[in-house]
Amino acid sequence: MRAYRNGTNIKVVAENGVISPTDVALDFAGGNVYWTDSVAYVIRVARMDGEYSRVIVREAEHIKPQGIALDPENGFMYWTAYWTAYWGNGAKISRSAMDGSGSKTLVNTTEGLKWPQGIAIDIQGQRLYWCDGGFHRIMSSTLQGGDVTDVFSITGLSPGYFGIVVDDSYMYWTAWALDHITRD
Template identity: 25%
Template sequence: MDGTNRQILIYTGLRRPFGIELDTTNGYLYWTSIYSDKANIERVKLNDLSTRTALVKTEMEVTYRLVLAATDGKMYWCDSWNKVIEEANLNGTNRTTIATGLDYPFRIDIYGNYLYWTDSGVIYRVDITTGESSIENFFSIESMDVGANETINVIP
């Protein structure tokens, strides 16, 4: 594979696409658009590119990352500008906020029953199956001096 057979899927009307995710169960491609008054989350059916739809398109600013839990019918994202972690159904309905008042959430992922995210040197997690609102400080970097000594202090 050398990239000579690559294919452009979508090139019109994109506003800085950033995070992409594939829903292989249902055959969709999802992506986030960032840094715009039109920041949003969109999707398109992979076998029918005319099905492009904006799913979440209000109160969004800088959404770098999107993660899908397709078998549960959910998507999760972090908005670094609005300082929130949010979720919605895969069709964009039932949007809810999981965490607010964050510093700068940047990365997000799912493993097992937990949703993990980074926020200014801290890794957080929350159990997404229980519906509990408690957020756990899973891992913290107290200080980082990347240089000659490459010192990283970790607090469990």
């Protein structure tokens, strides 16, 4: 859905084929809205007015796309996903062209993923940041998936990290079990 910033003029942007939208990202220059659908196992794109909605990535059954981040300047889309059938035995960070072509896995469970959720791009620093709700940490890698780093973790607490954004100086994140938004 979309609305003006004051909450008025609410409009359904897409509904056909949408089951459980999880995350959303905008390509302002291209005029497109992208979203993950964790129950349909797909990533979809449509014009910002909802026209021309279509599936651009179809994951295998039980692979739930979660977070999505766009790098329109370089023409890439990044997303997180995990296997629901194996809870923690299969997870990945992937990248493709913004039309969904050329999909490849950048980071997987061998690099310490469990339930990756939100994902953000630091264009200036050329790094990805993501939340892992299963291992209770925030991680980072290069845009090509190298140099995987544990940025921040909480031991003894299960906050369920979920959403993340970054700017030039900070990262901000949300967690299911915390009653506040955090900045580091």
